[in-house]
Amino acid sequence: MREKKFFITLFFLVIVIIGCFYLLSFIKEKINLSYPHIFMLSLSVMLLTFFMLLLFRYLLILIFSLLFHFRYQKEFSKDNLKKVSILIPVYNEEKLLATVISALLNLDYPKEKYEIIIVDDGSQDNSCEVVYQFLEKERTVKIKFFRQENQGKAKALNRAFAESEGEIIACIDSDCVLTKDSLLFGVRHFQDEKVGAVAGNVKIWNQDKIFTKLQALEYLEGLNFTRQALSFFNKVNIVPGAIGFFRREVLEEVGLYNGNVYAEDCDLTLRILKAGYKVIYEPKAVAYTEAPENIYCLLTQRYRWTRGILQAVKKNHDLFYYHSSSFSLILSYWLLIYEAFVWPTMNLVAHLFFTFLALLYGFIPFLFIWWFSLTLLDFSSACFAYTSDKKSENHTYQNKKITFFYLPFLVLLYRLYYLLLIDTIKVFAFLEEILNLGMSWQRIKITGKLNGYLIKEKA
Amino acid sequence: MSEVITILSAIVLGVTLITLIFSLIIYILFRLRANKKEVINKEVKKESEEEIFIRYQPKEGEED
Numbered sequence: 001m002r003e004k005k006f007f008i009t010l011f012f013l014v015i016v017i018i019g020c021f022y023l024l025s026f027i028k029e030k031i032n033l034s035y036p037h038i039f040m041l042s043l044s045v046m047l048l049t050f051f052m053l054l055l056f057r058y059l060l061i062l063i064f065s066l067l068f069h070f071r072y073q074k075e076f077s078k079d080n081l082k083k084v085s086i087l088i089p090v091y092n093e094e095k096l097l098a099t100v101i102s103a104l105l106n107l108d109y110p111k112e113k114y115e116i117i118i119v120d121d122g123s124q125d126n127s128c129e130v131v132y133q134f135l136e137k138e139r140t141v142k143i144k145f146f147r148q149e150n151q152g153k154a155k156a157l158n159r160a161f162a163e164s165e166g167e168i169i170a171c172i173d174s175d176c177v178l179t180k181d182s183l184l185f186g187v188r189h190f191q192d193e194k195v196g197a198v199a200g201n202v203k204i205w206n207q208d209k210i211f212t213k214l215q216a217l218e219y220l221e222g223l224n225f226t227r228q229a230l231s232f233f234n235k236v237n238i239v240p241g242a243i244g245f246f247r248r249e250v251l252e253e254v255g256l257y258n259g260n261v262y263a264e265d266c267d268l269t270l271r272i273l274k275a276g277y278k279v280i281y282e283p284k285a286v287a288y289t290e291a292p293e294n295i296y297c298l299l300t301q302r303y304r305w306t307r308g309i310l311q312a313v314k315k316n317h318d319l320f321y322y323h324s325s326s327f328s329l330i331l332s333y334w335l336l337i338y339e340a341f342v343w344p345t346m347n348l349v350a351h352l353f354f355t356f357l358a359l360l361y362g363f364i365p366f367l368f369i370w371w372f373s374l375t376l377l378d379f380s381s382a383c384f385a386y387t388s389d390k391k392s393e394n395h396t397y398q399n400k401k402i403t404f405f406y407l408p409f410l411v412l413l414y415r416l417y418y419l420l421l422i423d424t425i426k427v428f429a430f431l432e433e434i435l436n437l438g439m440s441w442q443r444i445k446i447t448g449k450l451n452g453y454l455i456k457e458k459a
Numbered sequence: 460m461s462e463v464i465t466i467l468s469a470i471v472l473g474v475t476l477i478t479l480i481f482s483l484i485i486y487i488l489f490r491l492r493a494n495k496k497e498v499i500n501k502e503v504k505k506e507s508e509e510e511i512f513i514r515y516q517p518k519e520g521e522e523d
Contacts, residue, residue: 368468
């Protein structure tokens with residue numbers, strides 16, 4: 001069956017190549033253009049097509065995000081709350097671990113209805129001592145602590161799952177702090193039996209530099225904005241590792257985390273979607289995290305994300321032609337590919353092409369028009385994402401966050417510098433994954449600024 | 460108006476060029492560092508595997 005599909009694809013590919021070649025020679029004969037000119041013409045047509053596609057994508061996401069907000073239910077019953085197990089894999093997190101656990105112990109959720117399971121994945125720092133301090137203290141929330149040799153995040157999470165008892169599994173990163181009501185908001189959706197997973201809202205805490213503000217804008221406009229639109233169809237394609245909620249039976253049905261994929265969260269989400277469950281987004285289930293404060297750390301993170309997503313996409317390639325799945329699922333899968341590889345590649349190609357035209361022929365306005373139209377699109381969606389995020393906010397203790405006054409200035413920098421940088425690295429990561437070059441998990445430096453969360457909360 | 464557009468276009472072109480070159484340099488640095496780390500990781504893995512082997516190696520006269 002698979003070979004048949006491969007040969008059919010190959011057959012169509014050959015026909016398309018022959019067709020293009022024939023069209024090229026036809027144009028050359030009729031219009032009397034040289035090959036470099038035809039190449040430039042076809043590249044311009046291609047970029048224009050992609051731009052239209054992008055415009056369409058922005059419009060659709062805007063419409064469905066708006067519909068998501070209209071449908072969003074603010075009120076819910078706090079009776080019959082399910083038992084939750086919060087899983088935290090830990091590896092060298094001594095700087096933030098105390099704050100992470102303290103925030104979990106103070107959640108607005110019945111204390112007897114949740115437990116915290118920490119698995120130390122062979123830390124070499126004082127992470128274990130930090131956990132022992134909490135174990136010695138008197139408390140009303142159950143904490144289970146396990147240690148293992150370093151085997152990776154996926155295996156640590158799977159070990160934590162094996163030791164858990166809750167009906168609902170909440171997975172969080174050990175450098176993420178949950179707000180008081182995040183558990184309540186995340187878990188409420190599981191009243192619907194068809195909900196398999198809920199994605200939380202990841203926000204950046206250390207927004208005290210322009211560089212981290214740009215990342216906050218990306219989270220707001222790029223990641224959470226898209227999740228809102230996909231949530232309208234119940235087809236969110238990534239439940240972030242930083243804050244995600246899962247139904248226990250669903251995890252048992254689709255299998256746990258896969259250690260062979262660097263974006264284990266994306267792989268798990270795609271498997272849940274394939275099994276036919278709803279995956280939704282809850283903007284009020286907030287987890288604060290620290291963003292990388294230097295370019296090298298940021299690019300390392302994005303490189304890992306891109307390769308991880310490509311690995312997950314390859315592993316779940318049956319979604320390309322998954323007959324029993326709905327159209328919205330296939331659309332969600334294609335959107336994942338488009339956002340992670342297609343669009344970054346096209347953006348980089350456009351920049352190189354227009355720069356080439358400007359330097360060689362002096363056609364500078366093309367590059368400007370390309371940049372300006374994309375910046376306008378970014379600005380409109382950033383305004384929407386900003387106002388909708390502000391509406392969903394139910395706490396005020398965030399550090400220095402993006403203000404509306406800053407937004408136009410940030411959007412200018414965002415498109416001109418930040419996204420081009422990120423897209424270039426995404427393209428390199430994409431090429432390396434195709435070439436199957438080796439990679440290793442590289443840690444991101446943590447400053448410990450998130451420790452300020454507890455002080456703000458008390459204030 | 461056209462002069463303003465030309466100046467703005469030149470700024471965009473300048474920043475684009477700098478960013479492209481900068482990201483290329485960053486990528487090369489990243490690749491070089493990643494290669495170094497991979498070698499170290501491989502060595503560490505090899506060592507730990509040996510350790511496990513020694514720990515679980517059955518003693519003489521003991522059943523496997």
